[in-house]
Amino acid sequence: MTRTELETPHGRCLIIDLGDPQIASLPAAEQVLAKALGEIRQRELVAGRTALRELLGTREAILADDRGAPVLPAGFVGSISHKGSRAAAIVAPAGLGHIGIDLELAVAPRQPIGRRILTADEQRTIGDDGRAVTLHFAIKEAIYKAVDPIVRRYVGFTEVSLVVGPPGECSVTVVDRSALPVTIEAWWTELEGHWVATARARRR
Ligand SMILES: CC(C)(COP(=O)(O)OP(=O)(O)OC[C@H]1O[C@@H](n2cnc3c(N)ncnc32)[C@H](O)[C@@H]1OP(=O)(O)O)[C@@H](O)C(=O)NCCC(=O)NCCS
Structure with missing residues (x-):
């Protein structure tokens, strides 16, 4: 172990x-x-x-x-x-x-998931950086696990938009604040070939 x-x-x-x-x-x-x-x-x-x-x-x-x-x-x-x-x-x-927490392999995705999980702004920022796609995926899954217990509904990947900085830094914008009335923080690091992402959400 x-x-x-x-x-x-x-x-x-x-x-x-x-x-x-x-x-x-x-x-x-x-x-x-x-x-x-x-x-x-x-x-x-x-x-x-x-x-x-x-x-x-x-x-x-x-x-x-x-x-x-x-x-x-x-x-x-x-x-x-x-x-x-x-x-x-x-x-x-x-x-x-x-x-919420999420763990993903820190490699480019095997399937082309970028267009499904990224907002237009995120797609422009990331370009063809496949590892950035899985990092965004990990952060959004961690966000989902923090947000679902509050709103108790499916939350789509493009309902939040991320600006990912160096390890530890990520700002989160809720795209439609009336549809998703929560305040969200996110954090990430790379550890032994994996993305580790965490998030915290509160009702606004
Ligand atoms: C539920 C979901 C987040 C699980 O992620 P995953 O990568 O498939 O699997 P993981 O191993 O990372 O996580 C599984 C764990 O998530 C937890 N989980 C499942 N449903 C959950 C929910 N509704 N709320 C919080 N945590 C949940 C469970 O603990 C589960 O593990 P367990 O069954 O052994 O206890 C994912 O399948 C999903 O449905 N995502 C919805 C869309 C989304 O992520 N949108 C992003 C919005 S910004």
Whole structure:
């Protein structure tokens, strides 16, 4: 098992690679969740829940809400992402907004996703930089996980526009503020060949 801890502006983050995640290591209620999934999703669930539980310092089961988000113990907010055998989790005290995390390979996308996930402004800024496309994707997925628990609806990739600076810096503009009444912050870094993106959102 490998583990890397990160302090981010949105909470404490843990990235783990369990090698061979085992359902038997989960609390009984989570085993029920896991058994309903296919093999790959089972391994993801074990790794993500293991990272989140370690950050929380709990042995309690972490179930999922009706939209798929993890249900944190009272007093905490948190989020999970997986990529291959790695999982990332983030936790923060409740009260400052909902948070999200995403982990992606820091390489150009295998499919041409740029036109689907980028606003016209972002497409102009990025040009043909494929790694910038996956970085924008990671930041927007982290944003989605922070925003969905507030608005409880699908949020499209072009509902927010990013200006991505050097590591740690990203400004977020909500394109239609009445359709998406939230304030969003985002952060990112590159770690061991992966983008790690985090976000925090609050109702405006
Ligand atoms: C839900 C979604 C963000 C998951 O991302 P992914 O890259 O497929 O998968 P990841 O491994 O990064 O994340 C999966 C985790 O997201 C979390 N998640 C799922 N639904 C969620 C929701 N509605 N809200 C918050 N977190 C959610 C879960 O913890 C899940 O892991 P688990 O089932 O093991 O607990 C993605 O599939 C999706 O539907 N995106 C919607 C569109 C979007 O991102 N728009 C951008 C708006 S700016």
